[in-house]
Amino acid sequence: xxxxxxxxxxxxxxxxxxxxxxxxxxxxxxxxxxxxxxxxxxxxxxxxxxxxxxxxxxxxxxxxxxxxxxxxxxxxxxxxxxxxxxxx
Amino acid sequence: xxxxxxxxxxxxxxxxxxxxxxxxxxxxxxxxxxxxxxxxxxxxxxxxxxxxxxxxxxxxxxxxxxxxxxxxxxxxxxxxxxxxxxxxxxxxxxxxxxxxxxxxxxxxxxxxxxxxxxxxxxxxxxxxxxxxxxxxxxxxxxxxxxxxxxxxxxxxxxxxxxxxxxxxxxxxxxxxxxxxxxxxxxxxxxxxxxxxxxxxxxxxxxxxxxxxxxxxxxxxxxxxxxxxxxxxxxx
Numbered sequence: 001x002x003x004x005x006x007x008x009x010x011x012x013x014x015x016x017x018x019x020x021x022x023x024x025x026x027x028x029x030x031x032x033x034x035x036x037x038x039x040x041x042x043x044x045x046x047x048x049x050x051x052x053x054x055x056x057x058x059x060x061x062x063x064x065x066x067x068x069x070x071x072x073x074x075x076x077x078x079x080x081x082x083x084x085x086x087x088x
Numbered sequence: 089x090x091x092x093x094x095x096x097x098x099x100x101x102x103x104x105x106x107x108x109x110x111x112x113x114x115x116x117x118x119x120x121x122x123x124x125x126x127x128x129x130x131x132x133x134x135x136x137x138x139x140x141x142x143x144x145x146x147x148x149x150x151x152x153x154x155x156x157x158x159x160x161x162x163x164x165x166x167x168x169x170x171x172x173x174x175x176x177x178x179x180x181x182x183x184x185x186x187x188x189x190x191x192x193x194x195x196x197x198x199x200x201x202x203x204x205x206x207x208x209x210x211x212x213x214x215x216x217x218x219x220x221x222x223x224x225x226x227x228x229x230x231x232x233x234x235x236x237x238x239x240x241x242x243x244x245x246x247x248x249x250x251x252x253x254x255x256x257x258x259x260x261x262x263x264x265x266x267x268x269x270x271x272x273x274x275x276x277x278x279x280x281x282x283x284x285x286x287x288x289x290x291x292x293x294x295x296x297x298x299x300x301x302x303x304x305x306x307x308x309x310x311x312x313x314x315x316x317x318x319x320x321x322x323x
Contacts (some may be wrong), residue, residue: 022194075091076145078187079190
């Protein structure tokens with residue numbers, strides 16, 4: 001019988017680049033550039049949802065997280081992309 | 089009328105009073121988990137509020153309530169469904185209306201009265217003259233309506249853009265766009281025209297005594313729907 005372990009899965013939900021990211025714009029304009037960090041050209045704020053997933057292996061855990069993302073729309077594919085990262 | 093209540097809905101009683109007290113139309117508050125058959129109601133309202141505390145994204149958790157499956161079936165039968173503010177967000181997240189509602193471009197919760205241009209004559213606006221400018225309040229943090237360019241053109245072609253933010257002359261420029269919505273969109277319908285989503289609050293602009301501008305323009309949305317229903321039910 002396969003052993004089931006727990007895996008930490010991070011879902012990085014990022015706004016699509018064609019959409020304005022007002023929070024990122026504010027950080028860039030009113031914090032970084034105002035304080036002379038002018039080597040930064042763009043800021044975009046994303047969201048991380050962390051799941052602890054029971055699965056047989058990391059790949060299985062990522063697939064399970066992907067199913068949740070798609071079925072329950074943890075991110076809105078119209079305006080965001082989702083990157084799945086996992087560690088044991 | 090059925091007025092749906094989710095955990096965090098807070099404009100339900102105002103909406104209820106508009107129907108029962110101002111319009112003399114019977115409205116019933118329906119908790120979303122009740123297994124009430126909504127078919128028996130002539131129309132369904134999803135009022136504003138903060139369903140599930142806006143956790144994850146405004147409207148997304150309510151969009152997975154079983155009652156939404158009923159709404160999806162009823163919308164296909166042409167039943168009028170109106171989502172106001174958070175109700176609009178729920179309808180968008182459930183796929184009953186196109187697009188997405190993002191955080192306002194100024195990152196602030198906006199609560200103010202706005203001028204709106206009536207862009208289309210449908211079952212929710214037919215008591216207004218075409219191109220009327222009406223006043224209603226908005227009160228939201230996630231009201232920046234977004235669709236991609238192709239979808240925007242489709243909405244234009246199908247007359248699905250119902251209200252636009254404007255000035256008092258009906259100019260719809262960026263200067264009178266409170267939240268950064270694409271093309272100043274404040275309200276849209278589905279392609280069949282029986283599902284309406286709107287960020288402004290018509291229930292808060294239904295009694296001129298309670299309005300700082302003596303505006304009761306909001307009641308026109310509900311009155312239009314009732315007039316349309318009377319015609320539909322006679323047919």
